[in-house]
Amino acid sequence: MAPQGFTFVDHTADVAARLRGATLDDLFGAAAGALTAAMTVPEAVAPRQSRAVTLEAADLELLLVDWVGELLYLFETEQFLVAAARPSVAGHDRGWRVEAEISGETRDPARHPVKVLVKAVTFHGLRIERRADGYETLLVFDI
Amino acid sequence: MKLERIDRHRWRIPRSGGMFVDGIVYADAQMMADLQNDQSLEQVRNVAHLPGIIGASLAMPDIHWGYGFPIGGVAGMDAEEGVVSPGGVGYDINCGVRLLASALRREEVSPHLREIVTHLYNNVPTGVGEGRRDLRLSSDDMRGVLSEGAAWAVTRGLGEADDLDRIEENGALPNADPDLVSDRARQRGATQLGSLGSGNHFLEVQYVAEIYDEPVAAAFGLVKDQITVMIHSGSRGLGHQVCQEHLRVMVDAARTYGITLPDRQLCCAPIRSPEGRQYLAAMAAAANFAFANRQVMSHWARESIAAALGVAPGRTGLHVVYDVCHNIAKFETFQIDGKERRVCVHRKGSTRAYPAGHPQTPAAYRDVGQPVLIPGDMGRYSYVLAGTARAQAQTFGSTCHGAGRKMSRSQAKRAVRGRDLIEDLERRGIYIRAAGMATVAEEMPEAYKDVADVVRIVHEAGLSTRVAQLRPIGVIKG
Numbered sequence: 070m071a072p073q074g075f076t077f078v079d080h081t082a083d084v085a086a087r088l089r090g091a092t093l094d095d096l097f098g099a100a101a102g103a104l105t106a107a108m109t110v111p112e113a114v115a116p117r118q119s120r121a122v123t124l125e126a127a128d129l130e131l132l133l134v135d136w137v138g139e140l141l142y143l144f145e146t147e148q149f150l151v152a153a154a155r156p157s158v159a160g161h162d163r164g165w166r167v168e169a170e171i172s173g174e175t176r177d178p179a180r181h182p183v184k185v186l187v188k189a190v191t192f193h194g195l196r197i198e199r200r201a202d203g204y205e206t207l208l209v210f211d212i
Numbered sequence: 213m214k215l216e217r218i219d220r221h222r223w224r225i226p227r228s229g230g231m232f233v234d235g236i237v238y239a240d241a242q243m244m245a246d247l248q249n250d251q252s253l254e255q256v257r258n259v260a261h262l263p264g265i266i267g268a269s270l271a272m273p274d275i276h277w278g279y280g281f282p283i284g285g286v287a288g289m290d291a292e293e294g295v296v297s298p299g300g301v302g303y304d305i306n307c308g309v310r311l312l313a314s315a316l317r318r319e320e321v322s323p324h325l326r327e328i329v330t331h332l333y334n335n336v337p338t339g340v341g342e343g344r345r346d347l348r349l350s351s352d353d354m355r356g357v358l359s360e361g362a363a364w365a366v367t368r369g370l371g372e373a374d375d376l377d378r379i380e381e382n383g384a385l386p387n388a389d390p391d392l393v394s395d396r397a398r399q400r401g402a403t404q405l406g407s408l409g410s411g412n413h414f415l416e417v418q419y420v421a422e423i424y425d426e427p428v429a430a431a432f433g434l435v436k437d438q439i440t441v442m443i444h445s446g447s448r449g450l451g452h453q454v455c456q457e458h459l460r461v462m463v464d465a466a467r468t469y470g471i472t473l474p475d476r477q478l479c480c481a482p483i484r485s486p487e488g489r490q491y492l493a494a495m496a497a498a499a500n501f502a503f504a505n506r507q508v509m510s511h512w513a514r515e516s517i518a519a520a521l522g523v524a525p526g527r528t529g530l531h532v533v534y535d536v537c538h539n540i541a542k543f544e545t546f547q548i549d550g551k552e553r554r555v556c557v558h559r560k561g562s563t564r565a566y567p568a569g570h571p572q573t574p575a576a577y578r579d580v581g582q583p584v585l586i587p588g589d590m591g592r593y594s595y596v597l598a599g600t601a602r603a604q605a606q607t608f609g610s611t612c613h614g615a616g617r618k619m620s621r622s623q624a625k626r627a628v629r630g631r632d633l634i635e636d637l638e639r640r641g642i643y644i645r646a647a648g649m650a651t652v653a654e655e656m657p658e659a660y661k662d663v664a665d666v667v668r669i670v671h672e673a674g675l676s677t678r679v680a681q682l683r684p685i686g687v688i689k690g
Contacts, residue, residue, distance in 0.1 A: 079620045130476075131463065138456055145400045145449045148340075176340070183340050183648050185621070186410040186690065188452045189303045191279050192459070192476045211279065211303045211452075212411055212621075 075103040075208075084185060084210045085194070091203040093129070093158040097167060100137050100208055101154035104190075105173075107210055109150060109181040116152040116172035127164040129197045130206075136167055137190040137208070148176040185212045213253055215244070221273075221673040225253065230472065231260035236268040238607075238673050243273060243665070252282040258474045259287050263482075264294025266548065266555060272562050272612040273669040274661070278302070280477030283561035283616065288608040289483065291543055291554035295471065296488045297480035298462060298495070300558030302539040303455045305495055306502035307413075307446030308380075309536055309585040311596065311682075312510060313432075314517075315529025316439040318419040322685065324521055328417060329643050329686040331516035336408060336415055336509050339647025339690040343407040347508065354398055357405060358390035361500030362507035362535075370511040372531075378574050379535040380564060383503040385542065389493035393450070394457055397494075401450025401501055406508035410648065410690030412614075412655060413445045414590060415513060417686035421593065424678040428598050431580040432533055434680050441513050441530065442594055442682065444587050446539065447502035454498045458491040483556055492541065492556075499540060506535060533596075534574075534583035536563050538613045546608060557608045565599035565611040565676045573599070584676045586667060587614050590644065591637055591657030593683045595667045597676035611676040615663035624659040637687075646689040655689065 078085040086103035090096030105111045122139055126132035136156070143149040156169035187210040194207040216224045218236070223244055225235030235256040239247065247253055252275050259281055260269035266288045275284035280299030287300055321328065337343050349357065356364040362383025365371050376382050408415055420438045423429045434440075447454075465481035465488075466473055473479065481487035510532065518525040541558045548555075566573045566582040573582045581598035588594045603609050619627065633652055637644055646652045671678045 077622070079622055084621070127464070131460065134456075135460070142396060142400070142453070146396075178340075183410075185654075186340060188411075188449075189456050192463075193279050195476075209279075 075099045075106070078207070080209065083212050084187070086208050087205070088208055089203060089205045093204055094156055096197065096204045096206070097133065097136055097156040097158055098154050100133060101140055101151050101171065103208060104137055104140055104187065105151050107185055107187055108144070109184055113180045114150045114152040115174050117174040119170055119172045122169045122171060123166065125164060125166045129165050130192065130195050132158070132165045132167055133195065133197065133206070133208070134190050134192060140171070141187055141190065149173055150176050150181060187212055213257065221669055225257050227260065230474070231257060232263065232265050233260050234268045235260050235271070237271040237275060238273050238669060238675065239275070240669055247275065250277055252277045255280070255282040256285065258478055259285060261474055262287065262289065262295050262297060262478065262480060263471060264290040266290055270607055270610070272610070274561065274612045274614055274616040274666045276616040278560060280475055281558065281560045284612065285560045286562045286607055286610045287558045288555040289558065291483060291556050294483055294556055295480040296483050296492055296541055296556055297478055297558065298455050298458045298491060299477045299479065300560050301455070301495060301541050302560050303452045304446040304539055305451035305455060306499035306537045307539045308502060308506065309538065309587050310443045310506045310510060311533040311583070311585050312441040312513065312530045313434060313533050314439045314441070318437045318439060321417070321439050325417070325643050325686050327520040328517055329645050329688060331520040332415060332513060332686070333645040333688045335512045335516045336688060337406065338408045338688055339410055342403045343405055347406050349402050349405060354402065355390045357504045358393055358497035358500055359388050360384055361503035365504045365507040365511070370508050375507065375510070375532045378532045378576070379503060380537050383507065383535065385496035385499045387493055388496035388500050390497050392490050392494040393454060393497045397450045397453035397457070400453045401448060404448040404450065405501070405505055406512065407448060408445050408509065408688070408690055409448055413690055415509065415688045416442045416590070416684040418442055418594065418682040418684050420680055421683040422681040424680065428580045428679045431577055432583050432596060432679060434596065440682055442585070442587060443506050443509050443513070445505060445509065447498045448505065450501050451498040454494050458494060461487055462491070495541060499537065503535070534585060536585050538563060544609065546604070555608060557610070559610055561613045562610045563613045564609055565597070565603040566609050567599050567601040567604050570604070584611055586612060586663060588663035589615055589657045589660040590655060590684060590687050590689070591640065591642060592663065593681050595663065595678065596680040596682065597667065597670070598679050600674055600676055602674035603676060607675055611670045612666050615660040615666060617659055618661050619659040621654040624654045624656055627658060628653040628656055642684050642687060644687040644689065648690065652689065
């Protein structure tokens with residue numbers, strides 16, 4: 070099995086992450102991890118507060134973009150950085166749903182230096198592929 | 213990919229498969245060789261698949277890889293039969309550039325440069341999140357910003373009335389509908405009006421280093437060694453959110469209207485459809501936020517420079533030369549095959565370049581053409597050009613917008629390792645303050661193509677003509 074989680078891939082204009090997960094839950098968790106690691110030092114983000122998120126979309130790719138977009142929105146409006154996310158992804162009759170509990174904290178400039186500011190989550194190269202050992206996709210952030 | 217050379221600076225990607233028109237790229241042989249390793253030519257081809265596209269899918273010499281559309285891409289869509297695509301505008305709606313010229317000369321400013329940059333850095337927010345606490349928008353204020361653009365700021369005392377005469381579209385797109393900007397987008401923007409943001413955005417104190425065309429420079433009010441201020445910023449989180457939400461809608465809309473696309477990021481809807489109209493009205497509102505944003509920052513820059521020099525703000529003579537959009541879709545009128553046609557021009561990393569005599573060229577510049585503002589990277593130089601009739605005829609009145617990256621951010625950081633970039637720049641006479649020093653490394657001069665090459669090609673191709681070169685001496689960044 071390829072390594073779980075995410076690795077950043079070199080990209081001329083923006084930041085791209087390759088996400089891997091044994092399950093869809095893991096894949097969505099990896100996406101949250103990639104966003105935090107793109108923006109700051111992830112080890113410095115503590116799980117001090119928690120939030121609940123529920124989202125629905127017609128397909129998995131749209132759901133992934135909505136999911137990371139939601140976390141980005143929390144950062145932009147509340148400076149909330151995600152330490153850990155426990156998403157649960159499931160199909161239903163009209164598409165897909167993610168329910169998640171996320172934990173993290175409000176950014177403290179002294180402990181959370183900004184690496185890059187992510188503007189948006191893109192559809193570029195986004196295709197969630199099912200492999201024998203799990204799921205994989207590229208996720209590109211516009212910065 | 214099949215590529216035919218049309219002339220010295222133009223290359224054709226012939227129509228094939230699902231393309232409605234050819235692709236045409238403005239580049240010289242060296243640039244075209246570099247582009248072979250890039251996906252951007254494929255993106256020029258993909259844009260030619262959009263229904264209602266007129267003439268050709270165009271790319272300027274600063275073409276590089278983007279989302280859906282290439283950066284440097286221009287596409288004119290028939291206003292009745294065509295589509296509108298949020299990917300043809302980009303996430304940072306109305307990211308653009310404003311140039312202010314002053315009555316100050318380089319030698320009187322140089323001794324005070326550190327104070328000036330410090331004042332600017334303290335008064336114009338950069339980097340993460342929030343703008344100034346003394347500018348918080350009520351919901352009525354937000355409505356005013358979204359519908360009136362730069363004029364909202366001027367009526368609040370943040371600028372002069374005649375600033376508005378020298379802004380593309382006078383600083384407000386018509387047909388903006390504030391009600392179509394979601395609560396989420398408003399929340400992202402509520403605290404960000406009057407802030408620079410991060411990435412390649414900047415505010416620079418510059419001087420006029422070269423004049424290439426004396427009469428046109430004189431008409432623009434530019435003389436050698438004059439101090440100028442350039443602001444590069446856009447619609448911040450508000451615009452990003454508008455784009456993100458409408459891309460989502462357009463993915464479904466493209467399916468609804470039976471539009472087949474080679475890349476999901478190109479998703480679009482007919483201009484006359486509800487989805488198309490709603491996007492255009494929300495995009496116009498976000499564009500107005502960006503015009504207001506640059507207006508507010510201009511005002512604070514005027515105050516900061518005067519305070520640093522210990523003079524009254526009027527004494528600096530800082531006034532707007534022009535303000536252009538780099539990421540926008542707008543309805544404009546062109547003569548095509550002898551007929552007047554209304555076109556929805558998508559410019560994604562491209563600048564409008566209207567010629568002398570055009571009714572939308574400001575009265576002060578009507579004899580010489582619209583000023584075109586091309587920012588370079590922070591260590592080198594930026595350019596002022598003038599619009600031409602050839603751009604009007606060939607590229608929907610469009611030209612290039614900047615340099616374009618050539619190194620990834622991690623490559624740039626590796627290249628910088630062990631060097632003190634701030635000190636390097638200071639040795640070259642450029643004093644910089646940045647919120648995140650990592651940004652400085654990523655935005656180092658060598659990470660970008662030389663903007664002079666891009667400008668040379670549009671000049672030689674006749675899409676705009678070189679007027680002046682501006683060099684930075686003070687920079688603030690995110």
